[in-house]
Amino acid sequence: MNEIWAGIQAAFRLIMTLDADLVEITLRSLQVSLSALVIASIFALPFGTWLALSRFRFRRTAIASLNALMGLPPVVVGLIVYLLLSRSGPFGVLGLLFTPTAMIIAQVIIITPLIASITHQAMRELWAEYHDLLISLNSTKSQRILTLIRDGRRTLLTAALAGFGRAIGEVGAIMIVGGNIDNATRVLTTAIALETGKGDFALALGLGFVLIMLALLVNISIHALSRTEREGRW
Amino acid sequence: MVTQQMSVTLKQAVITRRGTRTLGPINMTLAATGFTIVLGPNGSGKTSLLKVLHGVERLSSGLVTWSVADVDARQAQAYVFQKPIMLRRSVRQNLAYPLQLRKFHKSQINACVEDWAERINLQDALNRPATRLSGGEQQKLALARALIRDPKVLFLDEPCANLDGRSTREIETLLRDSCASGTRIIMATHDLGQARRLASDIVFLLDGNVREQSTAKDFFDAQQTVEARAFLNGDIIE
Amino acid sequence: MIRFLVACLMFIGIEARAEILRLAVTTSFHNSGLADVLLPAITADTGIEVQLLVVGTGQAIRLGQAGDVDAILVHSKTAEDAFLKAGYGTHRRQIMFNDFVFVGPASDPANIAKAPDAITALEQIRQGGATFVSRGDDSGTHKKELSLWAAAGADPTQFGRWYNATGASMGAALNTAAGLDAYIMADRASWLNFGNKQDLLLLYSGDPILFNQYAFIPVNPKLHTHINHHLAKQVEAWLTSNIAQVLIDGHNIAGEQLFTFNAER
Numbered sequence: 001m002n003e004i005w006a007g008i009q010a011a012f013r014l015i016m017t018l019d020a021d022l023v024e025i026t027l028r029s030l031q032v033s034l035s036a037l038v039i040a041s042i043f044a045l046p047f048g049t050w051l052a053l054s055r056f057r058f059r060r061t062a063i064a065s066l067n068a069l070m071g072l073p074p075v076v077v078g079l080i081v082y083l084l085l086s087r088s089g090p091f092g093v094l095g096l097l098f099t100p101t102a103m104i105i106a107q108v109i110i111i112t113p114l115i116a117s118i119t120h121q122a123m124r125e126l127w128a129e130y131h132d133l134l135i136s137l138n139s140t141k142s143q144r145i146l147t148l149i150r151d152g153r154r155t156l157l158t159a160a161l162a163g164f165g166r167a168i169g170e171v172g173a174i175m176i177v178g179g180n181i182d183n184a185t186r187v188l189t190t191a192i193a194l195e196t197g198k199g200d201f202a203l204a205l206g207l208g209f210v211l212i213m214l215a216l217l218v219n220i221s222i223h224a225l226s227r228t229e230r231e232g233r234w
Numbered sequence: 235m236v237t238q239q240m241s242v243t244l245k246q247a248v249i250t251r252r253g254t255r256t257l258g259p260i261n262m263t264l265a266a267t268g269f270t271i272v273l274g275p276n277g278s279g280k281t282s283l284l285k286v287l288h289g290v291e292r293l294s295s296g297l298v299t300w301s302v303a304d305v306d307a308r309q310a311q312a313y314v315f316q317k318p319i320m321l322r323r324s325v326r327q328n329l330a331y332p333l334q335l336r337k338f339h340k341s342q343i344n345a346c347v348e349d350w351a352e353r354i355n356l357q358d359a360l361n362r363p364a365t366r367l368s369g370g371e372q373q374k375l376a377l378a379r380a381l382i383r384d385p386k387v388l389f390l391d392e393p394c395a396n397l398d399g400r401s402t403r404e405i406e407t408l409l410r411d412s413c414a415s416g417t418r419i420i421m422a423t424h425d426l427g428q429a430r431r432l433a434s435d436i437v438f439l440l441d442g443n444v445r446e447q448s449t450a451k452d453f454f455d456a457q458q459t460v461e462a463r464a465f466l467n468g469d470i471i472e
Numbered sequence: 473m474i475r476f477l478v479a480c481l482m483f484i485g486i487e488a489r490a491e492i493l494r495l496a497v498t499t500s501f502h503n504s505g506l507a508d509v510l511l512p513a514i515t516a517d518t519g520i521e522v523q524l525l526v527v528g529t530g531q532a533i534r535l536g537q538a539g540d541v542d543a544i545l546v547h548s549k550t551a552e553d554a555f556l557k558a559g560y561g562t563h564r565r566q567i568m569f570n571d572f573v574f575v576g577p578a579s580d581p582a583n584i585a586k587a588p589d590a591i592t593a594l595e596q597i598r599q600g601g602a603t604f605v606s607r608g609d610d611s612g613t614h615k616k617e618l619s620l621w622a623a624a625g626a627d628p629t630q631f632g633r634w635y636n637a638t639g640a641s642m643g644a645a646l647n648t649a650a651g652l653d654a655y656i657m658a659d660r661a662s663w664l665n666f667g668n669k670q671d672l673l674l675l676y677s678g679d680p681i682l683f684n685q686y687a688f689i690p691v692n693p694k695l696h697t698h699i700n701h702h703l704a705k706q707v708e709a710w711l712t713s714n715i716a717q718v719l720i721d722g723h724n725i726a727g728e729q730l731f732t733f734n735a736e737r
Contacts, residue, residue: 086539086540087538087539087698088539088540089538095698098494098523098525179523179525179527180526181523181524181525182523182524194526196643196644196647197503197641197647198643198665198666198667199643199646199650199667199668200667
C-alpha cells in the first residue's frame with residue numbers, strides 16, 4: 001500500500017514539475033500509438049465493414065481467423081517484426097529497426113485484428129437493420145460500405161479506442177523492435193518496465209498512473225470532440 | 235432510364251425454403267397501370283410475392299420478367315416495408331439518401347426534399363432524428379423516401395398494419411395521389427376496408443398460390459372461389 | 473570544427489546527419505548507472521550519440537551477429553570468444569571489471585557470510601536447500617553462476633524446488649529474490665543500485681573467482697556494409713582513454729566504487 005501511495009506522489013511530482021524526460025516519453029508514446037491507431041483504422045474499418053457485407057465461400061473461416069488474430073501475443077509479433085526488419089532480415093536495408101517507425105509497424109499489426117473484429121461485429125448488426133432498405137434502393141457495394149461506416153461511426157469510434165487502449169499499454173513488441181533506447185525509442189510502458197527492473201517501484205507506478213491518465217484524457221477528448229454523450233444520443 | 239410504364243410477368247414462379255414450398259407455382263401478369271391490392275390472410279405469401287417481384291428475394295425456380303430490361307426495371311421501382319426502416323439520420327437526410335445514391339445535384343436534392351417533406355407534413359421536423367418519429371410519421375417518411383425518385387412501380391407491404399386511423403388515412407391519401415399521377419402501385423394488405431377503398435384490381439393469395447385475380451369490382455361483387463367468399467366474410471381460412 | 477558542426481546539427485535534430493553508434497550492452501552494465509555518466513561525456517567529446525540497447529548477453533550477441541548494432545559491450549568471455557571465432561567481431565578490448573556478490577536474506581540460513589570461498593558458499597546453499605534465484609537466461613551473469621556450480625561439482629538441472637531459474641534480467645531476478653527472500657548472485661553494481669532490497673543483504677564477496685570482466689567488441693564491418701565501424705573505433709578509443717578511466721573509477725554508489733578500469737593502452 002505504501003508503494004502505491006508513493007507511486008501516486010511520484011506521478012504528481014512528475015506532472016507538476018513537467019519533468020522533461022516525462023514529457024518526452026509521453027509525447028513519444030502518443031506519437032507511436034496514435035499513428036498506429038490511424039493507420040490500423042484505415043485498414044481495419046473498411047475491411048471489417050466489407051466483411052460484414054460480403055458473402056463468400058470461406059467467410060466463416062475468415063471471421064474465425066480474424067477473431068483468433070486478436071489473441072496474438074504482442075511479444076511474438078515483436079519478435080517476428082524484429083526478424084523482418086533486422087539487418088540480416090528481408091527488410092533490413094530500410095534501416096527501420098530501433099526507430100519509432102518499427103514500433104508503429106508492430107503496433108499496427110497487433111491492433112488491426114482487434115479493430116477489424118469489433119467493427120465487423122457492429123457492422124453486422126447495422127447491416128441486418130439496413131439490409132432490406134439498401135438492397136431495395138439498388139445501392140452499390142461501396143455505397144453500402146460508406147453508408148454503414150457513416151451511420152455506425154459511434155461504434156467504430158469504440159472499436160478505434162479499443163485499439164488505442166491496446167496500443168498505448170503495449171510493451172512486449174515495442175521493447176523488442178524499439179530497443180527502449182533513451183531519447184530515441186523509450187515510451188511510457190518500456191520506461192515502466194525499465195524502472196520496475198531497477199526495483200524503483202515508486203517511479204514505475206508513477207509512470208503507470210501517468211499512462212492511465214493519458215489514456216483517460218485521450219478517450220474523454222475524443223468523446224467530447226464527437227459529442228457522443230450529448231442528450232444521450234449514443 | 236425508363237420512360238414508359240412497365241408490366242411484369244411471373245412464369246412458374248416457385249419458392250422452396252427448407253424443403254417446403256412457400257410460394258407458387260405462380261403464373262400471372264400485372265398490367266402496367268393501376269392500383270393492385272394483394273389480398274390474403276397472414277402467412278399466405280403476400281410478402282414473398284412482393285419481394286420476388288421487386289427482386290430482393292430469389293426464386294427457387296421460374297422467372298420474373300419485366301417489360302423493360304432488368305437493369306432499368308430495378309432502377310424504376312421502390313418498396314415500403316411493413317416496419318419502416320429508418321436510417322440513423324435526420325428526416326432530411328433520410329429523404330435525401332435515395333437521391334444521393336443516384337448522385338443528384340445538391341440543389342436539386344434540397345428542392346425535392348423540401349417538397350416531399352411538405353407533402354407528408356413533416357416540414358417542421360426536417361432536422362429531427364428519424365428514429366425519434368412516431369410510427370405513423372416514420373411510415374410517411376418511408377413512403378416519401380420511396381416516392382422521391384419518382385418510381386414507375388411502388389411496392390408496399392402492409393404499410394398501415396401498425397398505424398392508427400389518422401396516419402392510415404394520411405398514407406392512403408398520399409397513395410391515391412401518387413397513383414393518380416401515374417405510379418403503378420402494388421400493395422399487400424389483409425385489411426378488407428383498405429382494399430375496398432384503394433384497389434383497382436385484386437390478387438387474392440392463399441397458401442402461396444393465386445386463387446383469384448380480377449378487377450376490384452368483380453372481386454368484391456362476385457367472388458369466384460369459396461375461399462375468397464369466406465375471406466370476405468371474415469372467416470378464418472386455412 | 474567538424475565536431476562543432478555536428479553538435480549544431482544534432483541540436484537542430486536532423487537525425488539523418490547526426491553520428492549515431494548503436495551499442496548493445498548488458499542489463500548489469502546499465503543498472504549500475506555508469507551509462508548515465510559515460511554517455512554524455514562521450515557525446516561531448518566526440519560528437520557521437522551512443523544509442524544503448526540494454527538487453528541480455530544472449531540477445532546482445534544475436535544483435536551483433538545480425539548486424540543490428542555497431543558494437544557490443546558484454547561480460548562473458550566464452551560467448552565473446554565464440555563470437556570472435558565465428559568472425560562476427562573484429563577484436564576484443566578489455567575495458568573494466570567489477571565483481572559478483574552473493575546476496576541473501578538477512579537471517580542467512582545457509583550461513584554463507586562466514587564461508588571461506590565462493591564455491592563453498594554455494595555448496596552450503598545447495599546442501600541446506602535454501603531458496604536460490606538464478607538468472608536462467610544464458611546471460612553473462614548466468615554463465616558465471618553455472619561455471620561456479622560446475623566447479624562445485626553440482627548439476628543445476630538436477631536441483632530441487634529451492635533453485636528458481638527465472639529467465640529474467642538482473643533487476644527482475646532481484647525483484648524475485650526480494651519477493652522470495654532468497655539467495656542470488658548479482659553483479660555488485662546492479663545490487664547497489666537496486667531499489668527494492670527489502671530484507672536482502674550483501675552476504676558474501678571478495679573471492680577472485682567472482683571477478684567479472686567487461687569487454688568491448690566492434691561488429692565486423694566486412695559482414696555488414698552499413699556498420700559504423702569508424703564510430704565504433706572512436707568510442708573504443710574513448711572508452712580506453714584517461715578520461716574514461718577517471719569517470720569509471722570515480723563512479724560510485726554511496727561511496728562504494730563499482731568498476732575498476734583495466735584497459736591496456
